[in-house]
Amino acid sequence: MGLLPRFADEWVLKRILKATGQAPIRLAVRGGADVSPAGVSPVATVVLEDRDTLAGLLCDPEVSFGDAYMDGKIEVQGDFVRLLEELYRAMENAPGARKWYSRLASKWLDLWQDNSPSGSRKNIHSHYDLGNDFYKLWLDDQLLYTCAYFPAPSSTLEHAQIAKMDHVCRKLRLQPGETVVEAGCGWGALALHMAREYGVSVKAFNVSREQIALARERAAAEGLNDRVEFIQDDYRAISGKFDVFVSVGMLEHVGLDHYREFSEIIHRSIGDHGRGLLHFIGRNCPATYSRWMRKQIFPGAHIPSLPAALKILEPKDYAVVDVENLRMHYAKTLEHWLERFERSKQQVTAMYDSRFVRAWRLYLAGSLAAFRVGDLQLFQIVFTGSEREPIFWTRDPLYTDTKPVVEKVREKVKWTHAMS
């Protein structure tokens, strides 16, 4: 490289660094220029393979960073998660350059990845039908793909996922014989837990073929077929009357344009006398979800602000009785997932390819960083119909009526990994 191009590269790198809000990182072109903010020691180094990558980052960093990382055109030297944390932190105060471009591109993605029934099928299929064997490599043994609840930061992931299911059931104060509808049930663990531990009947909906297939096997193996029905269909196909509506980790796939519809479906299911729980990734203030994530990982996803999500409950006069923010629990969950994922990377590479591994590493590490710095939050909302009493007088029973559910459940579900 000559001297002039090196100066040009340096100028571009400085512009990129400025656009990050002067994040404490080092940016370099392999074998060429490198920059970092004055007076700070960088937490890690981002090495760009060539000038095309540099140009991409300059034009549309939101998508280009991820795509170039996937393609091996960007390498990170140092702590990857820490780098992403510092980037997110700095970018909160960054100059809002080219926001019009990002907004426009985001709108275009919304249209392209619409969440109509057929659009949702496509969006969900592309992520959740990657193959159960893949998810078994790095999720807990009951396959829960949502934020866990760690009684202590040192709890195991397996323990924390059972504790999460039980926390949900307790918040709803499920009673034997009651009926529950679940919108978006993953591989069925929560539906089975509710039926097994609380004696309720559950109708659980999910458009993912692979997930429903395994969930049905599990219900049969546990002899819970008479009380848990897994239906391979969209949440919009929910019909019938229930005591309780539950949705854990599905709202992110509904999309703002369909909140009114979602609200109607909740009301159609539980009316004014029921109760429900929504568990979802949210934000402190409205923002669009990363275009790279929507392009490569979660098509059609939208992460709402808490007030936007609560607007779902307003038209039907539902009373919010409890909101809990479990942000740090999702960070902890993601630490476990990322660690297990890294341990399985040979197998994942064999299943897919190294580009896939790099994309998923960025997704998991990026989500972990986002929960750590507070760009993402995890909300559990409990609500009741306008015609019924609150669920609890105080929250005391949630914390003082301890029963050793977790260990009991661990014994019962040891079979899970042996299956299919």
Add this chain to the structure above:
Amino acid sequence: MGLLPRFADEWVLKRILKATGQAPIRLAVRGGADVSPAGVSPVATVVLEDRDTLAGLLCDPEVSFGDAYMDGKIEVQGDFVRLLEELYRAMENAPGARKWYSRLASKWLDLWQDNSPSGSRKNIHSHYDLGNDFYKLWLDDQLLYTCAYFPAPSSTLEHAQIAKMDHVCRKLRLQPGETVVEAGCGWGALALHMAREYGVSVKAFNVSREQIALARERAAAEGLNDRVEFIQDDYRAISGKFDVFVSVGMLEHVGLDHYREFSEIIHRSIGDHGRGLLHFIGRNCPATYSRWMRKQIFPGAHIPSLPAALKILEPKDYAVVDVENLRMHYAKTLEHWLERFERSKQQVTAMYDSRFVRAWRLYLAGSLAAFRVGDLQLFQIVFTGSEREPIFWTRDPLYTDTKPVVEKVREKVKWTHAMS
């Protein structure tokens, strides 16, 4: 009364009954017509003194009912609270007759009773400066005029008010030496509790002259002058930096138009590293507050929906960490207040007049009914600045680290009623 006018009265009464959504009540003109919905046994009877009252109810029931009740032109035979509950319940499904009129009249009231600094002073003065002796007749012995927290429904009001203050302090995890700013401090009980039991320094603001005067006496009597400063001023006058922002029962007086300003003041006080708690009367969905209540009891008051209140925290990227709905605790609090108020009605009549007694009975009974049926909710929101960790890992310590605060405090503050 001739036969024709009696038929005419009956026709009007039926129209009024229809406008209530056919509430299960009996409506009668004294010595004349009376109506009730077919096939139900009425819970109580509303007797109108004369035709003027009847005409008033027909034209503007929202204000006329209360005014006529105040003036003794309406008598209620039977359970007053139960009557109001049934009215509120039925009116949720009532035909929305003359809503344009109500909206217009409501807008006009908003303008008339504005919450600018001078408007607020007038609004607050008219309610909270009625005289401390009046409030001592029916509040608890520490004079808390906000929703209590009843560990059990049978707890005493005195116990429940201390438990409420402690619940607030625990949710915020106050640490000795921290600084707290309180927006709207009533007679100072919470500020004193925070300083005495948690070792923090408090600056507490309130525009009510009478309340601040007593609060200062109490701080002096407790020897807490060095750590609690009571300032007779508007929340907009808050200056300085604090670790914690607390506001209990004040947001109702801020007014929607001033939420942005309120948001700025919170941020100016605690920045991105602080934490805070808002405790306020809210709703499930947006509505205007009763015009009668605003005319006679709480000028300038507005009761926000939960999403509307949360919008205060959005612009500054505050994270909501906990929302608790204590609706039934406010119903229980109001049961105690109403009962004590009725026991003191001779004294209140002597202080003011029977019109005042009737107005306040309607206000207390109406609020009790509104909390019971769910027209009103009580929310406690805990939030943290975008640059700090959540306050708790789980909520367990709130419920399991029990210390016998309540009884200890009861001993210490026995002096309260002896004062001024």
